[in-house]
Amino acid sequence: MPKKQGFPGTFLSYGEEYLPGKNAFEGPEGNIHSSSVGEVVFDEKQKVVSVLEKTRQPELIDVGSIIYGTVGGVNDSKAFVDIFEAQKNGNLRVSGSASAVLMVFNVKEEYVKDLHELFKVGDIVKARVLTVSKFTIDLETKSDPSLGVVKGFCTNCRVPLRQFHNGFKCPNCAMEANRKFSNDYLLKH
Numbered sequence: 326m327p328k329k330q331g332f333p334g335t336f337l338s339y340g341e342e343y344l345p346g347k348n349a350f351e352g353p354e355g356n357i358h359s360s361s362v363g364e365v366v367f368d369e370k371q372k373v374v375s376v377l378e379k380t381r382q383p384e385l386i387d388v389g390s391i392i393y394g395t396v397g398g399v400n401d402s403k404a405f406v407d408i409f410e411a412q413k414n415g416n417l418r419v420s421g422s423a424s425a426v427l428m429v430f431n432v433k434e435e436y437v438k439d440l441h442e443l444f445k446v447g448d449i450v451k452a453r454v455l456t457v458s459k460f461t462i463d464l465e466t467k468s469d470p471s472l473g474v475v476k477g478f479c480t481n482c483r484v485p486l487r488q489f490h491n492g493f494k495c496p497n498c499a500m501e502a503n504r505k506f507s508n509d510y511l512l513k514h
C-alpha cells in the first residue's frame with residue numbers, strides 16, 4: 326500500500342477514530358488534520374494519527390560541494406555560473422542564491438591570460454565550491470582534472486562539441502574548440 330503523504334491542512338481521520346499525534350491537530354469541526362509535510366502514520370494500538378516529517382532535510386551548498394552549472398557570462402577575469410545541481414559525498418545540496426563566480430586564477434594551475442578562451446556562454450561546467458558568502462559562491466576548477474567544461478557548444482553553430490582522440494571538435498562544422506575541458510567530458514566520439 327502506498328504511503329500517504331500529509332500536507333498542512335490534509336484531512337487525516339474523523340475525530341472519533343483517532344487522536345491527533347505529532348504534527349496533527351483537531352479542526353474546529355472535530356476532525357484530524359495535518360499541520361506539516363510528511364508521511365501519515367496511524368498507530369492502531371494507541372489510536373493516534375501522526376505526520377512524520379522527513380528527517381533528512383536537504384543541506385545548503387558549502388565549501389567542497391561539487392556543482393554543475395551553465396556559464397551565463399564571461400569576461401577577462403570572471404565566468405558567471407548559474408548552478409542547477411549541487412552535491413557533496415553523493416548527497417544533493419540546495420543551491421541558495423544559485424549564482425556563482427569562477428575567477429580566472431581559480432581555473433587552472435597555469436596562468437590564464439583571458440578567460441574568454443576557456444569558457445563560453447552556454448557551456449555546462451562542473452566545479453568545486455571554494456567559498457560561500459552572503460553575496461557570492463566562489464568556484465574553482467583546478468584541484469581535479471574532472472572539473473571544467475563537461476559539455477560545450479560550438480560558437481559557430483551551437484551544436485554540442487564532441488571529444489575526439491586528437492581534441493575537441495564540432496561534429497557539424499568541424500571547428501576545433503579550446504576550453505578548460507573536464508576529463509569527464511560527456512560527449513565522446
Ligand SMILES: [Zn+2]
Nearest residue numbers: 479482495498
Ligand atoms: Zn560548429
